[in-house]
Amino acid sequence: MSTQVSVAVEPTVDARQAAIESYRKRGRNKTLAIMGLVIAAFASFVFSVIVGPLNIAPSDVFNAVFRPELVDEKTRVVIQTLRLPSAVMAVLCGAALGLAGGQMQTILDNPLAEPFTLGISAAAAFGAALSIVMGWTLIPNPQFNLALTAAIAALLAVAIVAGASVWRGATAESMILLGIALSFFFQALLSLLQYGANIEALQQIVFWTMGSMQRANWTANIILAVVLIAAVPFCVVNAWRLTALRLGDDRAAALGIDVKRLRLTTLLVASFLAAASVAFTGIIGFIGLVGPHVARMLVGEDQKFFLPGAAAAGAMLLSLAYAVSISIIPGLAIPIGIITALVGVPFFVFLIFTRSRRRGA
Numbered sequence: 001m002s003t004q005v006s007v008a009v010e011p012t013v014d015a016r017q018a019a020i021e022s023y024r025k026r027g028r029n030k031t032l033a034i035m036g037l038v039i040a041a042f043a044s045f046v047f048s049v050i051v052g053p054l055n056i057a058p059s060d061v062f063n064a065v066f067r068p069e070l071v072d073e074k075t076r077v078v079i080q081t082l083r084l085p086s087a088v089m090a091v092l093c094g095a096a097l098g099l100a101g102g103q104m105q106t107i108l109d110n111p112l113a114e115p116f117t118l119g120i121s122a123a124a125a126f127g128a129a130l131s132i133v134m135g136w137t138l139i140p141n142p143q144f145n146l147a148l149t150a151a152i153a154a155l156l157a158v159a160i161v162a163g164a165s166v167w168r169g170a171t172a173e174s175m176i177l178l179g180i181a182l183s184f185f186f187q188a189l190l191s192l193l194q195y196g197a198n199i200e201a202l203q204q205i206v207f208w209t210m211g212s213m214q215r216a217n218w219t220a221n222i223i224l225a226v227v228l229i230a231a232v233p234f235c236v237v238n239a240w241r242l243t244a245l246r247l248g249d250d251r252a253a254a255l256g257i258d259v260k261r262l263r264l265t266t267l268l269v270a271s272f273l274a275a276a277s278v279a280f281t282g283i284i285g286f287i288g289l290v291g292p293h294v295a296r297m298l299v300g301e302d303q304k305f306f307l308p309g310a311a312a313a314g315a316m317l318l319s320l321a322y323a324v325s326i327s328i329i330p331g332l333a334i335p336i337g338i339i340t341a342l343v344g345v346p347f348f349v350f351l352i353f354t355r356s357r358r359r360g361a
Contacts, residue, residue, distance in 0.1 A: 027305075030298070030299040030300070030302070030305040030309075031305070033298040033299050033305075033309065034298075034299065034305060034308050034309050034312055036298075037294075037295070037298070037309060037312035037313050037316055038312045040312075040316045041091060041094075041312055041315040041316035041319055044315075044316050044319035044320040044323060045087055045088075045090070045091050045315075045319050046058065046061070047319075047320075047323045048083075048086075048087040048090060048319055048320075048322050048323035048326070049061050049079065049083045049084060049087045051323055051326060051327040052078075052083065052326055052327070052330075054075075054078055056075060056078070056079065060075055060079070061079055064076050064079040064080060065079070065080075065084070068080070085216040085217050085218055085220075085221060086213040086214065086216040086322065087213075087319065087322065088216070088221050089213050089216035089220065089221055089224065089280065089281065090213055090315075090318050090319045090321075090322040090336075091315045091318070091319050092221060092224040092225055092228060092277075092315075093213075093224060093277040093280070093281050093284070093287075093318055094287055094291070094314040094315040094316070094317060094318025094319055095228060095311040095312070095314050095315040096224065096227065096228050096231075096273040096274070096276060096277045096311075096314070097114075097115065097273070097274065097277050097284065097287040097288040097291065097314050097318065098287060098288060098291030098292060098295070098310040098311045098312070098313055098314020098315065098317075099228070099231065099235070099270070099273055099307060099310055099311040099314065100114075100115055100270040100271070100273040100274040100277075100288055101113070101114040101115065101270075101287070101288025101289055101291055101292045101310065101314070102291070102292035102295065102306060102307050102310030102311075103235075103242070103266050103267075103269065103270040103307070104117065104118070104267070104270050104288070105292050106242050106245060106246060106266070106303065106306075107172065107175075107242070107245065107262070107263045107266045107267060107270075108172040108175060108176055109172050109245075109246070110172065110176060111293070112289065113176070113289075114285075114286075114288035114289040115270075115271075115274035115277075115278065115288050116183065116285060116288075116289075117176060117179050117180070117183070118157065118158070118161055118175065118176075118178075118179030118182070118183075118267075118271070119157045119161070119179050119180070119181075119182030119183035119185070119186055120154045120157055120158060120271055120274045120275060120278065121154075121183075121274070121278055121283050121285070122157075122182070122183045122184075122185075122186035122187050122190065123153045123154045123156060123157035123182065123186045124150040124151065124153055124154040124275060124278040124279060124283070125150070125186070125187075125190050125208070125209050125278075125282075125283055126153055126186040126187075126189050126190045126193070127149045127150045127151070127152055127153025127154065127156075128146050128149060128150040128153075128205070128208050128209075128279075128282075129190050129193045129194070129197075129205045129208070129209075130149065130153070130193060131145065131146055131149035131150075132146070132197075132201050132204050132205055132208075133193050133196070133197050133201050133205075136149060143215055143217075143220075144219075144220075146208070146279075147220070147279035147280050148279070150275075150278060150279040151275045151276065151278075151279040153186075154271070154274065154275035154278060154279070155271065155272075155275055157179075157182050157186065158267065158268065158271035158275070160178070160182060161175055161178050161179055161182065161267070162264055162267060162268065164178050165178070165260075165263075165264065165267075166260075166264065172263070175263075175267070190205075190209075193205070194206075207282075207335070208282045208283075209282060209283045209337075210282060210283070210335030210336075210337045210338060211281055211282040211283050211284040211285075211335055211336045211337030211338075211340070212281065212282055212333065212335050212336060212337075213281060213322055213325075213333075213336060214333055215280065215281070216280070216281075220280045223276065223280075224276055224277065224280065227272060227273060227276040228273065231269050231272070231273055234265070234266075234269050235269075235303075235307045235308075236304075238262065238265075238266070238303075239303040239304040239307065240303070240304070241257050241262050242262070242266065242303040242307075243301065243302055243303045243304070244257055245257070245259065245262065245263075246301050246303075274288065281336075282335075282337065283337055284318065284336060284337050284340055285337060285340055285341055285344065286340045286341060286343075286344025286345070286347075286348065287314050287317055287318050287321075287340055287344075288314065289344070289348065290313075290317060290344050290347055290348060291310050291311075291313040291314030291317055292306070292310040292313070292314075293348075294309075294310075294313040294317070295309030295310040295312070295313045296309075296310075317340075318336070318340070321336055321339045321340050321343060322336055322339075324339050324343075325338075325339045
């Protein structure tokens, strides 16, 4: 009888070991994919610092950062004051938008979800435009005054979505529908402000809504970095809960997860990331949409790999878009929102047809 028991148990043990080893192998492959995205983001960052009307060698960039006494004053000023702040902001903003978009797509179970979906970007644009037209001054610094009003308006839109969701039930459908309604509402208000604005104010509004890294400075980068770092512990702690949420609300609830609370807290974290990014750079589309899809194709839906992958992909895409925006016309920085739209639309169409062919197969 003992022989029969050993024969019956042995294949089960082997199968369990094989499954564990297969899972570890997939985990290693996903980690390598994320490392590849990080390396690509770093390469895009270096490229965005090098390109420009003044040709600068990579060695000069390194020396200007770590050994400034070895480069001339002109090169040092160009790199430290003009190029590095914008390049760093592109990386931070891309990572924040990618992470925010990935979280929104998870909690809303919608592949089209991003900061635009819930009206965050439209609300931020309205807040910035209102500050420009009305001349409101909350803080003395004009740049940070504009960023603050944009962030307040964006968080107001989030508060409306969160409050209505709590009142009527925090379902993905209610959040999406209310977010779309708010997006149209704030876009209408923005159009009304543009219609009544003078020429100077209208130019500022249009430039801000196109998105740009030209307002970057080290103080803004520190704020973005703090917001991004503050979101990391939440992502680490709730990664398994978000993964369970991808299986459906019922299954996640069966695992002891408070689905409504998880959805609302994740929405707030993603909204803070998006609001901080939009407040300093203006409206930049497609990064929060395309970045998570790139990560999903490489690492799948496991959130402990997907969220870092989405952040790395967003940083890579926006950093590369910024490099392209300043290298097309020497001496002129094309608004980065135009570049992301021109590149993002064909990629998104390709993604749609690829998903359709997979489903058909």
